[in-house]
Amino acid sequence: MTSFWALTRAQWFGFWRDKQNWFWLLAFPLMFLVLFGFLFRDAGASKSSLTQIGSVAIIDQLPAEAKAQFDNLFEVTKTDDAAAALEEVRKGDVDGAVEQKGNEVILHYSQADQVKAATVRGTLGAFVDGANVAMSGQPPTFTLKAEAAEDDSLKPIQFIAPGLLGWAVAMGATFNAAMPFVTWRTNKLLRRLRLAPMRTESLVSSRLLVSIAVAMIQMGVFLAVGVGLFDLKLTGSWWMAIPLLLCATIAFMAIGLIAGAISKTAEAASGIANVIILPMAFLSGSFIPLDQAPSWLQTIAKFLPLGQLNEGLLDSLVRGEGPGAALMPMVYLLGFAVVFGLIAARLFRWED
Amino acid sequence: MTNVIETRGLVKRYGDLTAVDHVDITVPQGTFFGLLGPNGAGKTTTLEMIEGIREPDEGDVRLFGEKVWPRNRAVLPRIGVQLQASAFFERLSVEEQLRCFADLYAVDHKQIDRMIEMVGLQEKRKTRTEDLSGGQKQRLSIACSLIHDPEVVFLDEPTAALDPQARRNLWDVLRAINDEGRTVVLTTHYMDEAEILCDQIAIIDRGQILTTDTPRNLITGLGSAYRILVSEGVLSDQEAAALPGVDSASLSDGTLAITTHTPSPVLAALAERDALQGLQVTGATLEDVFLTLTGREYRA
Numbered sequence: 001m002t003s004f005w006a007l008t009r010a011q012w013f014g015f016w017r018d019k020q021n022w023f024w025l026l027a028f029p030l031m032f033l034v035l036f037g038f039l040f041r042d043a044g045a046s047k048s049s050l051t052q053i054g055s056v057a058i059i060d061q062l063p064a065e066a067k068a069q070f071d072n073l074f075e076v077t078k079t080d081d082a083a084a085a086l087e088e089v090r091k092g093d094v095d096g097a098v099e100q101k102g103n104e105v106i107l108h109y110s111q112a113d114q115v116k117a118a119t120v121r122g123t124l125g126a127f128v129d130g131a132n133v134a135m136s137g138q139p140p141t142f143t144l145k146a147e148a149a150e151d152d153s154l155k156p157i158q159f160i161a162p163g164l165l166g167w168a169v170a171m172g173a174t175f176n177a178a179m180p181f182v183t184w185r186t187n188k189l190l191r192r193l194r195l196a197p198m199r200t201e202s203l204v205s206s207r208l209l210v211s212i213a214v215a216m217i218q219m220g221v222f223l224a225v226g227v228g229l230f231d232l233k234l235t236g237s238w239w240m241a242i243p244l245l246l247c248a249t250i251a252f253m254a255i256g257l258i259a260g261a262i263s264k265t266a267e268a269a270s271g272i273a274n275v276i277i278l279p280m281a282f283l284s285g286s287f288i289p290l291d292q293a294p295s296w297l298q299t300i301a302k303f304l305p306l307g308q309l310n311e312g313l314l315d316s317l318v319r320g321e322g323p324g325a326a327l328m329p330m331v332y333l334l335g336f337a338v339v340f341g342l343i344a345a346r347l348f349r350w351e352d
Numbered sequence: 353m354t355n356v357i358e359t360r361g362l363v364k365r366y367g368d369l370t371a372v373d374h375v376d377i378t379v380p381q382g383t384f385f386g387l388l389g390p391n392g393a394g395k396t397t398t399l400e401m402i403e404g405i406r407e408p409d410e411g412d413v414r415l416f417g418e419k420v421w422p423r424n425r426a427v428l429p430r431i432g433v434q435l436q437a438s439a440f441f442e443r444l445s446v447e448e449q450l451r452c453f454a455d456l457y458a459v460d461h462k463q464i465d466r467m468i469e470m471v472g473l474q475e476k477r478k479t480r481t482e483d484l485s486g487g488q489k490q491r492l493s494i495a496c497s498l499i500h501d502p503e504v505v506f507l508d509e510p511t512a513a514l515d516p517q518a519r520r521n522l523w524d525v526l527r528a529i530n531d532e533g534r535t536v537v538l539t540t541h542y543m544d545e546a547e548i549l550c551d552q553i554a555i556i557d558r559g560q561i562l563t564t565d566t567p568r569n570l571i572t573g574l575g576s577a578y579r580i581l582v583s584e585g586v587l588s589d590q591e592a593a594a595l596p597g598v599d600s601a602s603l604s605d606g607t608l609a610i611t612t613h614t615p616s617p618v619l620a621a622l623a624e625r626d627a628l629q630g631l632q633v634t635g636a637t638l639e640d641v642f643l644t645l646t647g648r649e650y651r652a
């Protein structure tokens with residue numbers, strides 16, 4: 001056991017003190033998160049923006065239930081400056097401006113964006129009709145309740161963050177396994193360690209512990225930035241991401257060990273790791289969600305470890321699934337780890 | 353006395369090259385054993401097969417009577433190895449490096465300070481290994497191999513990069529280790545070092561052991577002449593040549609050089625003539641033995 005901790009300690013310092021590691025495994029994926037986060041900040045928001053000029057009784061006096069529904073559909077800002085409000089509509093900054101003169105509710109909209117205009121007109125019209133019915137004192141015969149199929153929690157950040165986290169962890173675990181073993185083989189440290197009375201397994205398991213620690217840090221930072229900066233909402237059993245990332249780290253470490261074993265130099269190992277991870281990240285929906293992708297691509301993703309990881313992360317982090325949703329991906333990743341781990345063990349060499 | 357190292361018919365081939373060619377080495381416990389030979393003679397390959405990190409193509413190695421290949425974890429704590437090329441964990445300080453090795457061998461952390469002091473790296477304790485000089489790295493590598501007080505120590509050219517002070521310090525360290533009854537096996541290209549330190553010397557060339565003996569026997573076995581150098585003017589070269597036991601005498605650069613196989617009567621005669629001022633006697637050295645056995649031409 002002392003050798004296990006000795007090796008863990010040595011490798012942790014070796015990792016920690018190399019700034020490059022932190023750039024590639026943390027700062028670099030975070031840059032993508034921040035970039036995508038800002039790019040898609042407003043996309044997909046289902047609310048229409050509406051400027052209310054002065055008081056509009058029909059809106060202000062909505063009963064509580066209707067008011068809640070209204071707020072789900074409109075993002076209302078209030079102003080008294082009619083001219084400025086109209087100018088905003090003209091420039092497309094808001095979808096519409098509404099004012100009330102006597103019993104007349106006037107909606108100003110821009111024809112530049114027909115779709116938005118129609119949406120605002122239709123929706124607001126429905127509320128006016130509703131108000132008319134309510135005024136008549138008769139209960140409405142028909143009611144229509146409109147709700148978007150996705151609720152607010154499926155804003156882009158909700159699938160950007162898990163996908164990028166999956167990619168970052170996959171990359172971290174793969175490189176963290178591939179690089180040190182090649183370096184240690186070329187600089188002969190492995191031969192020196194072979195002469196120390198430790199078990200070979202301590203060498204691999206200590207590396208695994210370092211990789212797991214890195215994965216946990218990646219998860220912590222990703223979720224903190226997502227929640228803090230971009231309103232990421234964690235749902236259901238999000239903590240299942242922890243065991244899931246653990247299994248993923250083992251699986252990708254096996255890939256990294258193989259990449260390291262078949263490479264003569266650190267550069268070659270890094271190249272091989274990149275060639276594996278980068279296409280896999282695209283095919284697994286780390287950068288672009290697969291919901292709209294052709295079905296063959298979705299099928300491929302199911303067989304890729306990163307595809308499984310991403311699916312599991314989405315389920316647990318943002319889709320509000322229970323703890324069971326992460327189990328299948330975990331089983332798959334562990335199975336993958338066993339198969340590729342055995343291959344890695346066969347390919348392991350102390351020296352070239 | 354038990355033999356800690358025994359090899360029989362050890363062979364290692366690299367393609368057409370037979371790097372080690374049927375080597376038999378026997379090292380009794382407590383011996384200071386030197387393996388000498390020109391570059392590429394097969395010293396490192398031989399040592400590595402004995403240490404169990406290189407698989408012999410033929411032959412048998414026994415360390416403490418046990419097999420060493422494949423990796424035998426039972427013998428590893430009992431041996432200390434300094435490889436020809438030093439290798440360390442990246443981005444660790446001298447102290448952290450030694451701490452890691454102390455833990456790998458499960459020895460007390462007190463050993464860390466002892467080792468740092470032993471190889472004189474006190475001032476470099478917090479320095480990363482990447483920032484050490486070549487000789488300092490070499491010293492750290494030796495410290496790492498001695499941290500667990502091994503019964504047998506293998507050192508592959510331990511003094512290659514060391515300055516004269518460090519070299520003599522290391523001699524003291526190795527002598528102390530040997531005095532405790534532990535076995536030391538080293539390779540070196542410094543003949544003076546081998547002559548001073550070793551009890552037993554094996555000379556290897558082209559993968560074959562040419563001879564094994566004590567340094568003294570090797571030198572006397574050479575049967576070569578002594579050279580006595582005297583300042584010019586005390587006596588002429590004819591007078592010198594006429595002295596009892598002198599083989600030849602010649603004058604050059606203001607120095608009279610006398611060769612003899614029996615230095616005692618010649619020295620006595622010179623003393624009578626009061627010619628001992630500035631006198632130098634050089635006998636055959638291990639270097640002569642080495643050159644006689646392995647020849648003078650360059651090796652690949």
Ligand SMILES: Nc1ncnc2c1ncn2[C@@H]1O[C@H](COP(=O)(O)OP(=O)(O)OP(=O)(O)O)[C@@H](O)[C@H]1O
Pocket residue numbers: 366369371389390391392393394395396397398436
């Ligand atoms: N891995 C290898 N592949 C091919 N040839 C090798 C290998 N290792 C050593 N050799 C060859 O085997 C021979 C013996 O090498 P070895 O390292 O044992 O020499 P050495 O006596 O230690 O030399 P030196 O004094 O230079 O350290 C050399 O000719 C060398 O080129």
Ligand SMILES: [Mg+2]
Pocket residue numbers: 395396397436508
């Ligand atoms: Mg050598």
